[in-house]
Amino acid sequence: MDKWEYTAQMAWQAILSRVQTMKSEGKTLQQIADIIGVKNRSLIGEWLNGNREAANAPFSNLMSYLERLGLDYQDFFPARAPEIRRVSSHAPTEKVQGKNLQELSVYDVAGAGPAIDITELTPLFSVYAPPSYLRQADFAILVDGHSMEPLIPHRSVVGVKKDAPFLANELYAARIPYEGMVIKRVGVDRQKNEFVFKSENPNKESYPDFRLGIAEAEQIIVGRVVWVMWGY
Template structure:
């Protein structure tokens, strides 16, 4: 049986990683787990399973350096010898990138008939898988159910609001709670002369709405962070 260091070197070569940080991202574990395994001089069995599931790597080759390097390729399940030194079929390190990992978020309704007039509607509609970098504790995803922001944002689009971004930057898009309507996406402009904010939709047929300066902190839900829609 090979030592931890020997197996570790084969794993790094096969995954095209150079550091414990990069390998931890590929294996979706904490870096400290690698240090613990090195101290015990033992590679956890779940590492082998993850490497097989992600890249088709042969556990026996990883453990002992014998047999085919790959048991599964893009062509299916078949033993394949490893490529020349320093080469792999693809760059596995990219799977550690936050944009390559997905997470499931809750999608909320922008309007909820069950909510009180002074409450934000938070009726759960569905789930959506998004890149990890697109999610976070402060991010809330809503399903657009109106045409007021067309053609920029279509009805049916998914809109993410960053609820930590409530400071107004004139001309940017925000989710705004409007009594009797729920949450609406609007382009917000400062009208300092009249001590108010102007709320504009992209649809020119709809009238402007206004928000008093002192009330914007409680009415602004968050700044639009991203939009997912069909073109």
């Protein structure tokens, strides 16, 4: 997938997410079509059923859909030099550049559905990073949301290490059945024998912490987050 195909795919994912939200809020297909500027409401139904993707539409149409949905099209264009850093304290930020960059698959596993293994999914796209970073991660996940800001920006990519030893208060990716993938800082309440999943965003009303029993939580933790990349 080249950078322009990637841009179109990312735009489509954002458009579909907004369409799904509007449908869940009770808007009709015609209302959604009117908002986006699509003449045929049946096209919206095909998007929702997975029979057709707007990513295959003319590029100008995609940009128009984004604008009508209040999304900034510039957010979907590739930056000249992505940045990457480890999630450990005081880790420096580095530019992703040079001739020895290596490829790593990125999965977009947000959204409803049963808990499944990452190996059962098809990669959404790939990113390139220095070997020292790729050796730490088995795969990468696209972060869609603001719950971990400012530490992890919306639509950044995080590297995840499977089967990493558990360390309290580190960052982990977890698959919540019928809710989707989340990235959270995971603490331990030993008195209650629970894991505490915490957002970095200080707005706790919008991004509240939640708890799961340790035995239950261990079944859904996918791996430890070891680095974050943005501007790719």
